Amino acid sequence: MNTDVILITGASKGLGLALARLYARRGNPLVINARGEEVREAERELSKFTSVVAVRGDVSEIAEEIAEKAIARFGRVDVLINNASELGPSPMPSLVEHSWESLERIFRVNVIAPIHLIQLVRPRTIVNITSDAAKNAYPHWGGYGASKAALEHASRTLSAELEGVRVLVIDPGDMNTEMHRLAEPGVNLSRLPSAEEVAPGIVERIDDAGDSVRLRAAAGA
Numbered sequence: 001m002n003t004d005v006i007l008i009t010g011a012s013k014g015l016g017l018a019l020a021r022l023y024a025r026r027g028n029p030l031v032i033n034a035r036g037e038e039v040r041e042a043e044r045e046l047s048k049f050t051s052v053v054a055v056r057g058d059v060s061e062i063a064e065e066i067a068e069k070a071i072a073r074f075g076r077v078d079v080l081i082n083n084a085s086e087l088g089p090s091p092m093p094s095l096v097e098h099s100w101e102s103l104e105r106i107f108r109v110n111v112i113a114p115i116h117l118i119q120l121v122r123p124r125t126i127v128n129i130t131s132d133a134a135k136n137a138y139p140h141w142g143g144y145g146a147s148k149a150a151l152e153h154a155s156r157t158l159s160a161e162l163e164g165v166r167v168l169v170i171d172p173g174d175m176n177t178e179m180h181r182l183a184e185p186g187v188n189l190s191r192l193p194s195a196e197e198v199a200p201g202i203v204e205r206i207d208d209a210g211d212s213v214r215l216r217a218a219a220g221a
Contacts, residue, residue, distance in 0.1 A: 005031065006020075007033075007077045007080045011039065029050060030052045031077065032054050033057070035058050059109060059117070060109045060113040080121060080123040085109065086105055086147075088102050092141060102143065107147050124164070128155050128170070131148045134149040
């Protein structure tokens with residue numbers, strides 16, 4: 001049985017749930033977080049395979065509660081996967097028309113909340129889920145892309161500062177998920193891999209990567 005305690009945010013659907021299912025089947029103790037009631041359904045499903053703590057709520061508002069429940073149940077967090085992301089309005093506006101209130105929320109969820117969780121649980125491995133929008137400028141992706149670029153820079157800084165801690169930045173590539181459908185409403189995404197197809201490559205990279213690095217998931221490469 002795998003004993004590493006895994007904390008995954010945004011774990012009620014999409015990539016987060018796909019990763020949680022893989023870790024549950026391996027026997028890893030899990031802490032899962034998501035905003036919606038679906039996180040309770042995920043907890044019931046995953047509890048058939050392993051010990052699970054589900055914490056419902058917005059990660060940008062309840063990071064302390066997530067950390068407290070994780071430590072109270074398992075004593076530590078070994079691997080933190082910061083997967084929860086905020087896209088902003090759908091369809092996405094141009095950056096110059098993007099309201100500051102929405103931009104503030106995007107940065108709170110995508111940048112500040114991951115850093116806050118890292119501060120609270122001090123994991124041995126940090127996995128920050130990013131996007132190619134952090135590297136490339138796409139029209140209407142400015143808010144989300146800028147937040148992911150900030151998360152990547154924060155990751156590099158953490159890697160330089162934290163001795164003995166792995167910091168992985170993983171780009172899963174384009175996927176056929178609810179979030180991507182909201183980003184590009186009306187676009188046929190059936191050609192893209194599902195989260196279930198991409199997740200095994202991410203778990204493999206978390207297992208295998210020795211040093212802090214930016215990686216691309218195999219199925220999305």
